[in-house]
Amino acid sequence: MVTPLKKFKLKYADTTLFFGEKSIGNLETWVHGKQVVGLVMSRTAAKNSGALQEVLEILSRHSIVHVPYSDVTPNPYASQAVSCAELFRKERVDSIIAIGGGSVIDVAKTVSILVKSNLSPTELVKGVKPENTLPLAAVNLTHGTGSEIDRYAVLTFEETGEKRGFTARYPEVSIDDPRFTLTLPRDQTLFTSLDAFYHAYESATSLYTNMFVQTLSSEAAGIIVKTLPEALSNMKSLELRSRLLYASMIAGISIDIALTHLNHALEHTFSGLNPRLPHGEGLAILGPRIIYHVHKAVPEDSAIILKHIDPSIRPLSGDAEKAYVAVREFQNRLGLKRKLSDYGFGLDDIPGIVAYTLRIIRERYKTTPVNVSEDVLKDIILDAL
Template identity: 40%
Template sequence: MWEKEININDIKEIRVKTTVYFGIGAITKISDISTQLKNMGIDKILIMTGKNSYKSTGAWDHVEKSLNANEIEYILYDKVTPNPNVVQVDEAAELGKKFGAKAVIGIGGGSPIDAAKGAAILLEYPDKNATELYEFNFTPEKAVPIIAINLTHGTGTEVDRFAVTTIEDKEYKPAIAYDCIYPLYAIDDPALMVSLPKNQTLYVSVDAINHVIEAATTTVSNPFDVLLAKETIRLVVKYLPKALENPNDLEARYYLLYASMIAGTSFDNGLLHFTHALEHPLSGVKPELTHGLGLGMLLPSIIKQIYVAKPNTLAAILSPMVEGLTGDPSEVDKASEGVRKWLHTVGLTEKLSDMGYVESDIEKLTKLVFETPGLSLLVSLAPVDGTEDVVRQIYTDSF
């Protein structure tokens, strides 16, 4: 039983912070949120998003209407890219400073919302920049209020205190985690996600899977993490094929979004380890790599490394994906190959070599895991000793 792998003498901190409006039509709640912001004295807002989806999904119509109705002025930064970088965060923050923004709304998937979190900090620290923030040159204790309007079902960033941004000139992709960047409000509306392309539907859902596998197996995980992991994986295994077959299946989108949200809560509590620590160098070197794809390529090799340390937990949470696991450490290959086979059934078949990486990249990637600010901390939370040899082996096995 997985319960035996929880140390009941450890005192755990369990976090559930953000107010989330969840369900079909939740975007209409932006009206209530805008009214609340105005009542808080917020009359100018910085909005951060990408190029198209904030409009094509219909989210923008509701946001613009509600801000105008409450006489809240806004300024729009729509240059956030997948795997956003510090230049974008600095540009947006500077725009917001000059405008006098008192809050930030992020509209999109993980990239715009994460970038919005960084800008929200910099609006409170006008003498700092995003590179200083992501190289941990200062520790922020405040940020302007953040509103997250989520357009994907994968990252969970709308309910957690994490943000990721790339420092491209160093090929670093660090993650920060501060209480001040919990969104005040979040909107999770599955109707905004029916136009999500098939490959993105797959990759963001794989992101959620990785969140809970890691969170349930770190050295600081708690029973809440395991509970959320079991339900997240059950829901993704059941509903991802349905969403891939019919993008307009709102029930499938609803439960994938719910899985993503509780997965965000899971790793907000249990944190992360190998998969995210090793993926960040992959997309730090190649910013065009989709985060969820990178995670999926690494996952089977990571299961192979960690199963021996957490066999009962992994057997319990992976059961919807891999039948017949008993929690015996000797079934490590069955678990690893079972995860690989499931990924193949939903369409993720790529290896690192397919994405242009070569084996000579392994040393560079391994070095980046331990050099990139914050990633060595994630590695230290793995249930097995996160040595350079282990990291190198995971990359090697993923080719």
């Protein structure tokens, strides 16, 4: 019997992360001296997970006023960050706690900047750096994005339909308490875990990768491949959730260092056009055929991750088709069934999406190991439709 993961404290970049059951108690020290805390949440997850109640109890013990903002949606819009910042500015919030997954934490990162500056989300995307930010803590509720440990945020801009990632800031304190992931439904358990898997794969195969990234990414992928099938059959296992949460966190460090590339570039295009497409599901729908092209380009790096799915995949370009089939069948066994066509995409959408994706890869995804052409993108999209 494998013993459950023990609690630990990790200092990475500007974040102090507390990992483990009941690690939320470490917020007690962070909230000391604060007077008005803004809470950034989605509509139901913070409450359903039990995290909101425990945060409120901590704030109550310290007689701290809280101001809730609970309108964050999956694939959040920039306007949500602006609205939240306006509310927190009006209520004189002096610090922020994000209680949620990647979408919530990304909005909270942005809000912590906007409240203390005259900057807009558009200016942040353009790389304008803030002089001051509000103190920010993150209580993470999913084992997917790694946003609790990285510096990035992703927002969708309604006026253009563009989904843009940008450098925001690190949380000061992050809580990875696996108890709060136990209420994730099956679909979100699957999608968030596959999100973390593709973080591991893309960072390990990025042109910015290194030995440290590949060590973390291989460990993350190995845990996810072994643990996710078990977790989907035993949704209330705290130990299995802990392992998936740990894998997501270390994969978050990997993308913080080496970034993502082709899959995130293409998925952001699709979920920007249709925010109903869950990010992790979009990555998984597109992923197998992207892995075919990536394995052809950088087979040694690719095989470091894919050996966990099929140890017979060789670090050779000639095994690209085998890699594609192995990942596709792995995801099928987990119950990934939908395609892009289930979200309203069709053949008529391909020319515009190809043209846009080619442009953003040239402009923003210098990490991409594949020589991306129209034919490559069409091949990937047709497979995903």
